[in-house]
Amino acid sequence: MIVVITGAGRRLGYELASHFLSAGHTVVGCYRTHYTEVDDLRQRGADLTQVELTDLEAVDSWIQGVVTRYPHISLLLHNASAFRPVGDDPKAELKAFAEYFQVHMQVPFLLNERCADALRACPDSKGNIIHITDIFTDRPSPRFRTYCATKAGLGNMSHAYARLLAPEIRVNTIQPGPLEFLPEHSEEARVQVLQETPLQRMGGFGPVVQTVDYILANDYLTGASIPVDGGRSL
Numbered sequence: 203m204i205v206v207i208t209g210a211g212r213r214l215g216y217e218l219a220s221h222f223l224s225a226g227h228t229v230v231g232c233y234r235t236h237y238t239e240v241d242d243l244r245q246r247g248a249d250l251t252q253v254e255l256t257d258l259e260a261v262d263s264w265i266q267g268v269v270t271r272y273p274h275i276s277l278l279l280h281n282a283s284a285f286r287p288v289g290d291d292p293k294a295e296l297k298a299f300a301e302y303f304q305v306h307m308q309v310p311f312l313l314n315e316r317c318a319d320a321l322r323a324c325p326d327s328k329g330n331i332i333h334i335t336d337i338f339t340d341r342p343s344p345r346f347r348t349y350c351a352t353k354a355g356l357g358n359m360s361h362a363y364a365r366l367l368a369p370e371i372r373v374n375t376i377q378p379g380p381l382e383f384l385p386e387h388s389e390e391a392r393v394q395v396l397q398e399t400p401l402q403r404m405g406g407f408g409p410v411v412q413t414v415d416y417i418l419a420n421d422y423l424t425g426a427s428i429p430v431d432g433g434r435s436l
């Protein structure tokens with residue numbers, strides 16, 4: 203399988219790329235910051251390119267190169283994301299809002315459009331698109347309202363693509379809850395998140411990887427939004 207992943211350089215993106223490489227698949231991805239994980243994936247055969255996703259010309263040039271090199275794509279995984287609380291200065295926040303709109307909506311739009319033929323051409327007509335959104339798309343966090351709104355937009359667009367690209371390509375959404383805290387999460391925030399999560403623990407990245415495998419294996423699934431959240435959305 204040829205698997206294309208955005209934001210492959212760390213955390214969930216890295217775990218997904220690593221999972222598909224270990225299973226013998228070809229991984230094509232983009233990253234922004236050059237972490238040691240990028241070297242690890244490259245040594246294991248991944249085709250990775252450094253791309254700033256707010257530079258839509260660079261994104262387009264990268265993805266056009268990808269579909270030229272790999273005319274049969276099995277899976278397009280939209281993982282890259284930016285996440286910060288809204289600050290006090292609305293004008294400054296417009297810049298962050300534009301960044302979220304680009305990374306969470308315009309980039310997935312451009313990649314889906316550019317990759318549609320390659321996904322249709324995948325052997326056995328089993329092309330898949332998976333958008334990683336968030337449980338906050340349905341119940342937005344006021345502090346992260348611009349992040350949530352653009353992720354909700356991605357969830358909405360995912361349903362449109364599920365209809366548009368059927369029956370050849372299946373399009374689904376995974377809505378993670380608390381997987382793994384970022385270093386910037388305060389102790390107070392960590393305690394609160396765990397209190398709000400019925401399973402009372404972070405999931406780690408494994409449950410999302412399992413859900414990606416489940417979507418690939420279940421060929422009657424399209425237009426689904428699957429929460430992987432330890433029950434937090436309840």
Ligand SMILES: NC(=O)c1ccc[n+]([C@@H]2O[C@H](COP(=O)([O-])OP(=O)(O)OC[C@H]3O[C@@H](n4cnc5c(N)ncnc54)[C@H](OP(=O)(O)O)[C@@H]3O)[C@@H](O)[C@H]2O)c1
Nearest residue numbers: 209213214234235254255256281282283378379380381382
């Ligand atoms: N972790 C969780 O608990 C959780 C909860 C809910 C939803 N999710 C979703 O699950 C996915 C993965 O989560 P994660 O925690 O692994 O995310 P993450 O650590 O924040 O990684 C996101 C990746 O996207 C890349 N990225 C962001 N903006 C970019 C830009 N402008 N250009 C290029 N690359 C850019 C980042 O690159 P840099 O490293 O260079 O910034 C990073 O590699 C995301 O879609 C996230 O919204 C995660």
